[in-house]
Amino acid sequence: MNGFEINKIIAAVIFTVLVVFGIGKITDLIFQVKKPSEAAYKVEAPAVKTASAESSSSGSVDIKALLALGTIEHGEKVFKKCSACHVIAKGGKNKIGPVLYGVLGKKSASVSDYKYSKALIAHGKVWSFAEMNGFLIKPSAHIKGTKMAYAGLKSEKDRASVILYMNSKSDSPLPKP
Numbered sequence: 001m002n003g004f005e006i007n008k009i010i011a012a013v014i015f016t017v018l019v020v021f022g023i024g025k026i027t028d029l030i031f032q033v034k035k036p037s038e039a040a041y042k043v044e045a046p047a048v049k050t051a052s053a054e055s056s057s058s059g060s061v062d063i064k065a066l067l068a069l070g071t072i073e074h075g076e077k078v079f080k081k082c083s084a085c086h087v088i089a090k091g092g093k094n095k096i097g098p099v100l101y102g103v104l105g106k107k108s109a110s111v112s113d114y115k116y117s118k119a120l121i122a123h124g125k126v127w128s129f130a131e132m133n134g135f136l137i138k139p140s141a142h143i144k145g146t147k148m149a150y151a152g153l154k155s156e157k158d159r160a161s162v163i164l165y166m167n168s169k170s171d172s173p174l175p176k177p
């Protein structure tokens with residue numbers, strides 16, 4: 001290899017480097033891409049509110065909407081799950097649980113000849129529609145220490161129906177909200 005050959009090689013390398021960098025600079029000048037500050041398509045998640053979501057978070061339920069899901073007839077069927085422990089007929093006897101005739105609108109733990117748990121006595125609330133709904137979702141969570149050994153009614157329709165059915169078994173049913 002003589003000096004002339006080496007010069008040619010070096011020239012070729014320098015030329016290549018210049019071309020590569022040069023093209024980069026030129027394209028930068030030609031295509032100035034500005035990044036948009038905001039995404040073109042913004043997807044906003046809709047705020048979904050359901051009766052059950054509200055009841056678990058805030059304790060306030062749209063009880064009117066909930067009761068609209070139920071019927072007394074369906075409630076009579078649902079109550080079969082309760083009848084292992086409860087009688088609802090007027091003048092009925094206590095079983096494992098207290099008699100439930102006229103329970104809605106009454107103060108909790110007020111069947112005089114039934115031995116309630118301390119927890120239910122201490123609870124001291126009136127059985128409103130909303131209070132009953134909260135209890136029936138999961139009794140042990142609503143009244144810690146209750147001796148009602150029942151998991152609860154998950155279905156809104158079942159709860160609404162059984163509440164309407166119990167309300168119908170009364171001398172003075174609560175007015176529907």
Ligand code: HEC
Binds near residue numbers: 078083110115148149
């Ligand atoms: C395994 C038996 C059992 C089943 C099933 C059961 N309960 Fe009870 N229930 C009890 C007992 C026991 C108590 C008393 C709780 C206490 O003293 O803590 C009670 C209390 C109650 C009370 C409070 C009554 C009052 O006088 O304050 C209501 C309301 C009630 N139950 C409704 C229901 C409904 C509605 C169902 C069916 C969805 C049901 N229970 C299913 C055993 C049961």
